[in-house]
Amino acid sequence: MTEKIEWPDFAEKIADYTGLEKGDIRPEMNVYYDLGMDSLGLFSLGMYLTKTYQVQLPLSAVATIETLENIIVLINQQIEATV
Amino acid sequence: MMVTPNLKTINELYDDFVQRTPPEKPVLGFQGHTITLGDLCARVDAFTIQMSQLDVRPGVAVGYTLPNCPEVIYLYFAISRLGGCALPLYPMIPDRGKVGLLQRADAQLVITTGRQYPTLKEASAQAGAEYQIVTVGAHPEGGTSLMAPPPADFDPGSVILKQTPPHLPLLLAASSGTTGIPKSVLMTQANLAAEVYAASELVTPFTDDCPPGYSTAMAFPLSTAGMIVVSGVMFSGLFMIFTADVSPVKFMELVTQWEADSISVPPAFCEAILSLPMLDSFDRSSIKRVMTGMDFLSPALVQRLKEKFPNLNRFANGYGLIETSDVIMVAKGTVPDDGIVPSTYKVTLVEGVGNQIEVRDEAGNSIPAGEEGILHVKGPNVLQGYLGNPEETQRSFVDGWFCTGDVVRNEDNGSVTLLGRQKYLIKRGGKSVSPVVVQNHLNKLAGVKDSAVVGVPHPLYGEMAWAFVVRQSEDAVQLKDVMKHCRAELANYMVPDQITFIPQIPKKPGVGKVDMDAMKAMALKELDSIAGAKND
Numbered sequence: 001m002t003e004k005i006e007w008p009d010f011a012e013k014i015a016d017y018t019g020l021e022k023g024d025i026r027p028e029m030n031v032y033y034d035l036g037m038d039s040l041g042l043f044s045l046g047m048y049l050t051k052t053y054q055v056q057l058p059l060s061a062v063a064t065i066e067t068l069e070n071i072i073v074l075i076n077q078q079i080e081a082t083v
Numbered sequence: 084m085m086v087t088p089n090l091k092t093i094n095e096l097y098d099d100f101v102q103r104t105p106p107e108k109p110v111l112g113f114q115g116h117t118i119t120l121g122d123l124c125a126r127v128d129a130f131t132i133q134m135s136q137l138d139v140r141p142g143v144a145v146g147y148t149l150p151n152c153p154e155v156i157y158l159y160f161a162i163s164r165l166g167g168c169a170l171p172l173y174p175m176i177p178d179r180g181k182v183g184l185l186q187r188a189d190a191q192l193v194i195t196t197g198r199q200y201p202t203l204k205e206a207s208a209q210a211g212a213e214y215q216i217v218t219v220g221a222h223p224e225g226g227t228s229l230m231a232p233p234p235a236d237f238d239p240g241s242v243i244l245k246q247t248p249p250h251l252p253l254l255l256a257a258s259s260g261t262t263g264i265p266k267s268v269l270m271t272q273a274n275l276a277a278e279v280y281a282a283s284e285l286v287t288p289f290t291d292d293c294p295p296g297y298s299t300a301m302a303f304p305l306s307t308a309g310m311i312v313v314s315g316v317m318f319s320g321l322f323m324i325f326t327a328d329v330s331p332v333k334f335m336e337l338v339t340q341w342e343a344d345s346i347s348v349p350p351a352f353c354e355a356i357l358s359l360p361m362l363d364s365f366d367r368s369s370i371k372r373v374m375t376g377m378d379f380l381s382p383a384l385v386q387r388l389k390e391k392f393p394n395l396n397r398f399a400n401g402y403g404l405i406e407t408s409d410v411i412m413v414a415k416g417t418v419p420d421d422g423i424v425p426s427t428y429k430v431t432l433v434e435g436v437g438n439q440i441e442v443r444d445e446a447g448n449s450i451p452a453g454e455e456g457i458l459h460v461k462g463p464n465v466l467q468g469y470l471g472n473p474e475e476t477q478r479s480f481v482d483g484w485f486c487t488g489d490v491v492r493n494e495d496n497g498s499v500t501l502l503g504r505q506k507y508l509i510k511r512g513g514k515s516v517s518p519v520v521v522q523n524h525l526n527k528l529a530g531v532k533d534s535a536v537v538g539v540p541h542p543l544y545g546e547m548a549w550a551f552v553v554r555q556s557e558d559a560v561q562l563k564d565v566m567k568h569c570r571a572e573l574a575n576y577m578v579p580d581q582i583t584f585i586p587q588i589p590k591k592p593g594v595g596k597v598d599m600d601a602m603k604a605m606a607l608k609e610l611d612s613i614a615g616a617k618n619d
Contacts, residue, residue, distance in 0.1 A: 016561070016562050016563040017562065017563075017566060018566060018570065019563055019564075019567030019568070019569065019571075020570075030328065030330075032328055033150075033327075037575070038351075038512050038576065039331070039351055039512065039544060040511065040512045040541065040544040040545070040547060041576075041578075041580065043541070043543075043544060043580075044580035044581060047580075047581065047613050048581070050613050051613060060358050060359070060360040061360065063332075063356075063359050063360075064331075064359060064360065064361065066330050066332065066333075
């Protein structure tokens, strides 16, 4: 994966994984409070995005995530670092 | 220990705590605010009055679904003082699931937040539920809110129970039991009072050699087990600090802000804290003790905690099940400078509570020290059985002895070494998940031909729930459909972490039993290819 991820595509992937409607996915959503995830759930979402976008996410960074915006920023940073 | 095992109900323990504690003593810290005992009593009194006017009395079940907040604690004690029965519902259970549980419990009153109210009301109306729903904060439709001030001249003493029968039900909860199939259990005032003594063992001797104001930052949800343990910890005199949002970063901010003396967190949460890249930027010097529960605490984890929390000098881990009103045995000890502790799996029965343990073989015979068997428990912590499920009660509760289903080595003198859990359950982040329940739910989805769910060991977080799904055709059902179906009715911790679509469920030769090992191997291979690359 070398191209930057855009929000609409990312929102669709999040909708697939969470079972929510794409229109309900917002950047400021808190993964713990709004999506009801725990540490393991967040790690599992990270695995799914790793597979989907073929990008490596550092485990240490996953624990710092609080919002969906944090995730897309992290993915795009990883993409940028590997280009 | 500041609580003595001669009080037989939660109400007696609450009154005793209030009498022996100065009103100005801080007891809770929430989102940066300090709540003194005086504040807590005032709120409990106000809730007691409000709920008596909503007709809460002995025999009335009160459901509540709230995020972590002090109101959960006030509600629990107010319900107890009125003789009602509390039904805590984890906020992340979907509304339809909550309504089913409330209807089965015949709840007459439900308490929630203004934010959750509209969807809960809608789901309740669809199911024809007849209970009243009130809120703790502002009511979105101008209905009853427990935050409204009670009448000034109303004396809570006129509505609380004069005498509390020890066998009065106080808490209704769900247990996954030994098979993982959810079952309802009822805990009495006496069960929960016994648990206060048992849970206080997690705290002692921490309080004996610490100055007043000793504090602990908690990352446990204030659901059933969390609330039960909180009573024991609070009545033991600890200042408890918690927050609504328990992300690892927020938690460390909380620890730093309050200069907490100890942390009370599940082992998986310790792992999440340790994986924070900015952990070194937090001041961790205040932490001297770690208290855990809900899962195994490994010696390796204690050692890694010691590396990051240099002043850590004690650990304690509680063992118990819902059927034993939570903690009955504790593993605890000191943490030396090198962080190497001899054992964290050897747990000892808390003395003075009146519980007994026995280790038995599969035929039910007691086995001697040094041998392995199944742990059985009897005593005031042990419940009477499962509600409306005589078959399972008969299987698991015999002559007052509860079969935990946990494999242990008998170490004699009230101690055992925990060796493993029941083979059917997935232990995910400290909670038990039944593969059978998840599979049955998956199989209900149109387009799903078959499914199997296995627990896949994760190096840090216990086990992941991994679902293998066989579709009727490739376009019959997609990931989103499966996840939407799961999130509609399953609690969030039961929703599979990963879904893999496969052409057929692998079976063993012979009678064709599902080959769990083959699926675990497939999952581990995928996990290695992804997670292995992610560990930096």
